Amino acid sequence: FTEENVERLADLAGVECAEGSVSVDAMARWNDEEHPLKLLAVPENVNLLSLDAGRMPESEGECLADAKRFDESDIGAVVRLTDDNGENIRDALNGDEFTIVGLVHSPLYIGIERGTTNIGSGSLYSFLYLPMSSFTSEVYTAVNITLKETAAIYSEEYDELIERYKEEVTETCRLLADCL
Numbered sequence: 001f002t003e004e005n006v007e008r009l010a011d012l013a014g015v016e017c018a019e020g021s022v023s024v025d026a027m028a029r030w031n032d033e034e035h036p037l038k039l040l041a042v043p044e045n046v047n048l049l050s051l052d053a054g055r056m057p058e059s060e061g062e063c064l065a066d067a068k069r070f071d072e073s074d075i076g077a078v079v080r081l082t083d084d085n086g087e088n089i090r091d092a093l094n095g096d097e098f099t100i101v102g103l104v105h106s107p108l109y110i111g112i113e114r115g116t117t118n119i120g121s122g123s124l125y126s127f128l129y130l131p132m133s134s135f136t137s138e139v140y141t142a143v144n145i146t147l148k149e150t151a152a153i154y155s156e157e158y159d160e161l162i163e164r165y166k167e168e169v170t171e172t173c174r175l176l177a178d179c180l
Contacts, residue, residue, distance in 0.1 A: 001020055001139060001140040001141075001142070001143050001176065002138075002139055002140075003020065005020075005140075005143070005176045006018050006019065006020040006140065006143050008172065008176065009143055009145060009169065009172060009173070009176075012165075012168055012169065012172060013168070014147050014148055014149065014164075014165050014168075015145055015146070015147060015148070015165075015169075016146045016147055016148045017045050017046055017145070017146045018046075018143055018144070018145045019043060019044065019045045019046040019143065019144050019145075020140030020142070020143055021040065021041055021043060021047075021140055021141065021142045021143070021144055022040070022041045022132065022135045022137050022140055022141050022142075023038055023039060023040040023041070023141050023142065024038075024039050024089055024092045024093065024135075024141075025037070025038055025039070025089075025117040025118070025119050025124065026039055026081050026085050026089050026093075026119070027081065027082045027084045027085050027119055027120055028079050028080060028081050028082060028128075029079070029080045029081075029082050030079055030125075034082050034084070034120065035120065035125035035126065036117045036119045036120035036121060036122075036123070036124050036125055037079070037124065037125060037126055037127060037128055038114065038115065038117070038124050038126075038127040038128075039063075039093070039127070039128050039129075039130055039134075040106075040108075040127060040128070040129050040130070041129070041130060041131070041132045041134075041135055042056070042057065042064065042129045042130065042131055042132065043144065045146075046144035046145070046146050047106065047107050047108055047144050048107070049064065049104040049105065049106055049129060050104060050105040050106075051064075051102055051103075051104055052067040052102075052103040052104060052105060053067070053072045053075065053102060053103045054072075054075045054100070054101050054102030054103055055101050055102050056101070056102060057101055057102070057129075057130065057131045058101075058131075059131065059133075060094050060095060060130075060131060060133050060134045061095055061097065061098060061099060061134070062098065062099050062100075062101045062130075062131065063079065063098040063099065063100055063101065063128045063129060063130050063134075064100070064101065064102045064103065064104045064128065064129040064130075065079075065100045065102070065103055065104070065126070065127075065128055066103070066104070066106075066109070066114075066126040066127050066128070067103040067104055067105050068105075068109075068112065068126075069125065069126035070100065070103055070126070071103070072103065074100050074103075075100055075101065075102065075103070076099065076100065076101075077099070077100050078097050078098065078099050078100075079097070079098050079099075079100065079128060080096060080097050081093070081096040081097070085119075091136060092135060092136055092137060093130075093134060093135060093136065094133065094134050094135070094136060095134065098128060098130060098134075100128075104129060106127065106129070108127075109127065114126055114127060143173075145169065147161065147165060149161055
């Protein structure tokens with residue numbers, strides 16, 4: 001998605017905010033083992049993180065780590081991407097070493113599972129959040145959207161609210177994809 005695509009989604013009726021996001025799966029060395037990690041851009045408006053310890057990143061080369069997989073003793077440690085990563089992954093990032101400066105909880109990961117990937121074991125070990133400037137991409141890999149109306153999650157009202165806007169958002173995304 002381009003910035004123009006994100007703006008178009010933000011202009012839809014009922015949308016409160018649309019924010020582009022970038023992520024990449026990469027193999028990294030941690031505690032003398034290789035693990036598949038999801039590297040995501042720190043969000044500014046949607047899917048905000050909850051800082052558990054430490055501080056937010058202030059520059060490239062700094063990151064926030066998953067508070068369920070890392071602990072306070074890991075703050076200051078360096079996570080290194082492995083040489084196993086393809087050129088497309090290395091080219092997607094500004095650097096291959098990231099110093100943990102804080103621990104966070106993410107609304108994208110409410111359980112212990114971190115998702116699947118097409119690298120390593122096929123299961124993501126954890127996630128790291130990097131400043132947007134750590135990514136080289138000029139396009140977004142996802143757009144996160146909040147609606148003006150709200151409802152309690154997992155409620156019937158929530159499901160109805162999502163259904164009400166799902167078709168328009170999906171159709172707009174399809175049209176945007178056709179334009180790329």
